[in-house]
Structure formats: structure tokens, C-alpha cells
Amino acid sequence: MLTGKHVAFVGGDARQLEVIKKCIQLDATVTLVGFDNLESNFTGATKKPFTCDVLKDADALILPIVGTDDKGFIESIFSTKTMQVTKEHAQALRKDCVVYTGMAKPYLKQLLREHDVSLVELLNRDDVAIYNSIPTVEGALMVTIQNTDVTIHGSEVIVLGLGRVGMSLARVLHALGARVKVGVKRPEHIARSNEMGIQAFDLDDFKSQVTNVNMIFNTIPALVITAEIIAQMPQSAFILDIASRPGGTDFRYAERRGIKAVLAPSLPGIVAPKTAGQIIARTLSRLLAEQGKNQEGSA
Amino acid sequence: MLTGKHVAFVGGDARQLEVIKKCIQLDATVTLVGFDNLESNFTGATKKPFTCDVLKDADALILPIVGTDDKGFIESIFSTKTMQVTKEHAQALRKDCVVYTGMAKPYLKQLLREHDVSLVELLNRDDVAIYNSIPTVEGALMVTIQNTDVTIHGSEVIVLGLGRVGMSLARVLHALGARVKVGVKRPEHIARSNEMGIQAFDLDDFKSQVTNVNMIFNTIPALVITAEIIAQMPQSAFILDIASRPGGTDFRYAERRGIKAVLAPSLPGIVAPKTAGQIIARTLSRLLAEQGKNQEGSA
Numbered sequence: 164m165l166t167g168k169h170v171a172f173v174g175g176d177a178r179q180l181e182v183i184k185k186c187i188q189l190d191a192t193v194t195l196v197g198f199d200n201l202e203s204n205f206t207g208a209t210k211k212p213f214t215c216d217v218l219k220d221a222d223a224l225i226l227p228i229v230g231t232d233d234k235g236f237i238e239s240i241f242s243t244k245t246m247q248v249t250k251e252h253a254q255a256l257r258k259d260c261v262v263y264t265g266m267a268k269p270y271l272k273q274l275l276r277e278h279d280v281s282l283v284e285l286l287n288r289d290d291v292a293i294y295n296s297i298p299t300v301e302g303a304l305m306v307t308i309q310n311t312d313v314t315i316h317g318s319e320v321i322v323l324g325l326g327r328v329g330m331s332l333a334r335v336l337h338a339l340g341a342r343v344k345v346g347v348k349r350p351e352h353i354a355r356s357n358e359m360g361i362q363a364f365d366l367d368d369f370k371s372q373v374t375n376v377n378m379i380f381n382t383i384p385a386l387v388i389t390a391e392i393i394a395q396m397p398q399s400a401f402i403l404d405i406a407s408r409p410g411g412t413d414f415r416y417a418e419r420r421g422i423k424a425v426l427a428p429s430l431p432g433i434v435a436p437k438t439a440g441q442i443i444a445r446t447l448s449r450l451l452a453e454q455g456k457n458q459e460g461s462a
Numbered sequence: 463m464l465t466g467k468h469v470a471f472v473g474g475d476a477r478q479l480e481v482i483k484k485c486i487q488l489d490a491t492v493t494l495v496g497f498d499n500l501e502s503n504f505t506g507a508t509k510k511p512f513t514c515d516v517l518k519d520a521d522a523l524i525l526p527i528v529g530t531d532d533k534g535f536i537e538s539i540f541s542t543k544t545m546q547v548t549k550e551h552a553q554a555l556r557k558d559c560v561v562y563t564g565m566a567k568p569y570l571k572q573l574l575r576e577h578d579v580s581l582v583e584l585l586n587r588d589d590v591a592i593y594n595s596i597p598t599v600e601g602a603l604m605v606t607i608q609n610t611d612v613t614i615h616g617s618e619v620i621v622l623g624l625g626r627v628g629m630s631l632a633r634v635l636h637a638l639g640a641r642v643k644v645g646v647k648r649p650e651h652i653a654r655s656n657e658m659g660i661q662a663f664d665l666d667d668f669k670s671q672v673t674n675v676n677m678i679f680n681t682i683p684a685l686v687i688t689a690e691i692i693a694q695m696p697q698s699a700f701i702l703d704i705a706s707r708p709g710g711t712d713f714r715y716a717e718r719r720g721i722k723a724v725l726a727p728s729l730p731g732i733v734a735p736k737t738a739g740q741i742i743a744r745t746l747s748r749l750l751a752e753q754g755k756n757q758e759g760s761a
Contacts, residue, residue: 177611297613297615297616297639298613298615301603301607301613301614301615301638302607304600304603304604304607305603305604305607305608308600308601308603308604308733308734309604309733311734312476312734312735312736312737313734313736313737314596314600314733314734314737315600316596316597316600316737317596317737335637335638338634338637338638339600339634340596434607434608434613435607435610435611435612435613436611437611437612438611438612438613438615438616
């Protein structure tokens, strides 16, 4: 339970509603900032404007999953008002208040560091990233089925990277009947692929692997699908890049060769906002309950 | 090889191009009727108008996979001309010519029966139906992911029917991490579900199974998702009906209750026209090669 804890939400999208719901259910005192146009009123939550006063007794400040922009501006799909996190807000926060967000830009990180306020980036956590890989994979299936005229079943498919998303993706594509190969570097990833019954190749040999490929899924946040690689692919190949912006594909060259390449880095909030919100809600409510008990747990 | 065989295509969609390609590749003499606007010219195929003369020396007449309409009209996405199969055409066909289509309406069946011409409905064949279940399932995934705000993974899912499509669907949903139950009647289907590690229930108990359902997939071509059943579902449930038109759902009542229900009976041609065409091409080319050798094989 979160009885006695004051949780302030500032901005967000449909996912945040699941987090708010969970906090209210666990009996937290909930303040909502930037939710003016939210139609469904949450009983037990108070809507307030974005002032320093609102923040000063908060145990936790929850920013949107996408964080702020480079200058600290916060988006809320439930408000048209402009909100910016400034020095004054950081100053107003209690020293034991913890700020939670999905991913933080340098602006926010530095601001909070300067004011000695803890920050937790939820999407950096392994557990959240693994749970998030589930809606990511389903989004990847959707986008691929929409963009190709062949089935995934029976296709020659390459997954680049066997990290938290790559593993989920490789497993699901394999289960759907695709002929999957994963491109990896680390020996433990080659071992894991083999254990899963999926062929692995060394990324250094990538170029020789693409001549018959139907679909390539990239999860590596570095330029891996270079012009040199794209030049070897059949024109009917489809590239789906789900690594963080700007992705790992030479999109300019892909377009020039007439190869369809799509960058889709944040699928969970798009294809399954409710599940994506529940993933955050589950982890966040546990962290909030532990907060204070174990302050050093936050980074 | 189909050397020496004359195959006449009348109308069709993108799928037919795969069939045409295959026939040319196997050295058949190919005539195309209703492909006036086809941009890619097939070397080795002759475009002709729809006359009795064209048909009179054909070994096989290939109609669109969707067949004709109730009055024998044929659609072609590659032509704006109106084409109707009439008595005169049926009369012009040789007695050993075989007409191939996906599904035939009573009009076409009767016309050909009267003129003693064999008709093969490809989609009625078990092998074609099983291969077709692959793009159907991928289309079902796409439509479901588009229409829900939760992931298939972790959802309570019901599949109605464990036929050619139901089995593929149940297996894939299970592999994606859904909690799948299949609603069936026949004891061998209950046995098969159990063998697959998937829970089965008797369709007579359907009503008691839907209280927590997230997604229902119907493959049974009869009214099974009745108003009485829909009344028991949560409002957030999603129904995807992939049985032949008019499906097996009381869509009027679903709409009244605010439950999203989609009828999507012919997904293969929409989501994977190339694969769907290759499925037809593979079977059809085998049937054409056997034709004559084994005329009684066609019904």
C-alpha cells in the first residue's frame, strides 16, 4: 500500500492513466498536473496547476514516460498548456523526493543532479525493458504484416541483436514459422540462439547473410544496416528498425534503392497503451512502496 | 512442366499474377483476358478480349479466386471492362477443359454442370485451406493488434473451432503468450487441444467462458456468438470473426453493447497477396500437370 505517500503526476499520455489508477488503488495521495482535459475523473485525485507549491510536499514526482524535451518542456495529451521543468521546480522538491520518468534528457538529469534530487529512469531497468519487449514485438508484427505482401511464416528473417527486445522478437518470429537468423557479436548470444534452436551469425559476416532476406529487424542502436549491406539485399526486402532514434539503418540509401525501411522506436505506447501503462504501473508502484525504506535503490 | 497446355486466365487480383508467373515458368501457353491495364507485361502470355473464340481450345480456364458473382460477373482489378460468364462461354469450352476458381456461386456451378464441364473449387481443398490459414492468422494478428489497447500476450483469448484455420490460430496465439481456450464440439478436437497444451471447452458451455475474455476469434460459419453470449462479455472484449460471410456474430447486438466486433473473412488476399497467390499457384500447377492423366480427380 502507498497510504500516506504523496505522488504528483505532471503530464503524460494514455499510459499514465494506468499508473494513476494503480496509485489511487494503493491509497496514495495523488495530485494531477496537466490533466485539465482528462474526461474520466479519478475519484481520489486532485487536479492542480503546475506551481512550485504543488511539488513541495511530494514524495514522488512522476513525469511522462517520454520524459521532457531538451529544454525541460513536458508534453501532456490531456492539456494544451505549456509546462516546463525549471530550476525553481527542482528547488521546491524535497531532498528525499524521487523523480520518475521513462528516459531522461541531459537537461533533466543535470537539473536534478544540481539540486541533489534522485532520478529513476524506468525504461533503463531490465525488468521494464523485458516486459516492454512484449508490446514492442506485437507492434513489430503489426507493422511488418502491414508493409509486406508475403507472410512472416516461411520468410527469411534476420534479427539484429539478442538483447531484451531481440530475444523476444527472435522467439516470436521463430514460433510464427519464419526462418530466423540472429546477427550477434557476443559468444553468450550465439550460445543462447543455439539453445533456442535459432541460427546465429557473427555481425562481421552480416553482408553475406542478406542476399535472400525478406525481412530485417534491427534492435541495435548503432549504424549496422549500412549502404554496403543494403546494396546486397533483394529489392523486395523490408527493414523494420526498432532501435532508439535515429535507428541503425541508412534510411537515405534504402530509399534510393527502393527498399522499404521503417523506423518505429516506441511501439508499446502506440499499439498497446493499456498494457504499456500497466507495465510501468506495476514496477513504479513497487518502487514507490520501497522508497524511503531503501532510498539508495534509486540512482 | 505444362508444355503444350493452354491455360486461359479471366480476371482476378494481385494473387493471380503469381499463378500466371508460375504457368509461364512451367512453359504453358497462357492467354490473359481482362488484364488490359496490367503494367508489368508477362513475356510469353497473350492478352485477348473475352470471346468464345478465346476459350474454345483452352485446357484450363482460371477464374478469379473470389469466383464470379451471383450472375456470373467477373471482377478484374486489371481491367475496367465488364465480363460475364454466359451459356455461350460454357458451350464454347471443350468437354475436357477444367474450370478452376477459389469458390463458386450456384450460378457458375449450375452453368458448368449443364454443359458438362468440370469445376474445381481450390479453396475447398484441405491442402489449400491449411496453407491459406497461414496468411489468415497473420492477418488476424494484425487486425487484433490494431484494434486493441492490450497485448495478445497475457490476454484471455478464445478461439471458436479447431478446423483448418482454428488450429493454426490457436497454436500461434498460444506461442505469443496468450491464455488460449478453444471452444469445440468434437471429442477429437478436445483431444487435439489437450495434445497442444491448450485448454478446450464444449461449445455448449460457451456462455460461462466469456466473463473475463479479452479477445474472441471465430472460425465457425454459423451464429455462435449470439446476443446471449455477448451480454456476458466485458465491454472491452474484441471479437474478430473470420468465418465466411456473414460470419457467426450478432454484430448488431455487439454494436449496441459497445463491443468492438470486426468481420474479416478473406484476409490472405489483403495481408499477403503474394504468399496467397503462391499458395494457389503451387496447387494449381500440380493439378494442371495431372489434368488429363487423371481427369476424374476433379469434381
